[in-house]
Amino acid sequence: MDIAIYLHALTALFVMIDPIGAALIFNSLTKNSEKKHRTIMAIKAVIISGATLILFGNYGEVLFSHLGININSLRISGGLLLFYTAFHMITKEMKFTASGNDTDISVFPMSVPLLAGPGTLTLSILLFSHTTDTAAAISVSAAIISILLLTLISMLASKYLKNIIGKTGDEILKRFLGVILAALAIQFIYDGIKNIAF
Template identity: 60%
Template sequence: MDVATFLTAFTGLFVIIDPIGTALIFNSMVPANDTRYINTMAIKATLISAILLVGFGLYGEPFLQHLGININSVRIAGGLLLFYTAFGMITHEVATPTESKKTDISVYPLSIPLIAGPGALTLVILLFAQASSVTSDLAVFAAIISVLLLNMLFMMLSKHLQRIIGHTGDEILRRFLGVILAALAVQFVYDGIKNLSSSF
């Protein structure tokens, strides 16, 4: 497996999905003592998100090419979108839902937009587009599954995570990850502009 590609993909996905932040939001949306419901929602949301991210990553680029959209244009647009997301992570307060009724929250808001949101979907297209071999594709796939499994584990343990990290710890982590995501976004824009300019 391509370790460098795996680490790049894992870091980018970890930053944008933010398993710790997602788990803290998840904790505010579920009944505190209903372990079966918590585990069911976490597993269901993880499966749905995996299908969305892998499917969109593998077939998003051919679909865009069918529409006549150059992948480097997607790199630039995706980089700008990721930068906007990063800017929000650094500067904005996150509104956490307070509803804790036992409804099916696996699709909305867990899978979309918390886990497989626009930023994550854009990122997987870019990661698979940059993968130049089967081993690189497998590395990106492994990174997606690893981050989602970690995210699922954090959601299942969200009650304990909330107690350990608290609101202040989540704020610090979110802003730190936002800076890393901003740097990744700038790199995507740079690569897209460089590739477009070299094709003329």
């Protein structure tokens, strides 16, 4: 496993997925649910998201190449999409409300759009597109699994996490991560333009 690639992917995915923010949203959606239901929803959301990100990351570029879309075009469009996401992280507040005690929230909204939404799927493809060997691909996959395990732990402990961080702490963290994500998005755009131009 390549540690440098693993850490780069880990950082990018941490910023994009925001395990703490996702856990606080999970808590608001399941605050009236029983502990067993909360646990099942958290595990299902993480498994679905992990499978989606790894499969789409590995085979998304092949799909796009069959459609005649160059990876550098994907880098630019993906960078713009990530920047759009970052902009909303900084300037807007996302609100989700619980719709019932036993509602299945594992697919929507926990997996899509929170954990494996368009921005995260694009990031996954971009990260895997930089891998040149099996060790690098394993490193990116390990980073995805690590972040999702951290997210799972955060969701299972979300009631306690909310008491520690609170709404103000979450708002500060979300905006800080938004700035980092914006910088990452610009880097993807720059790489795409540079590779097309040269």
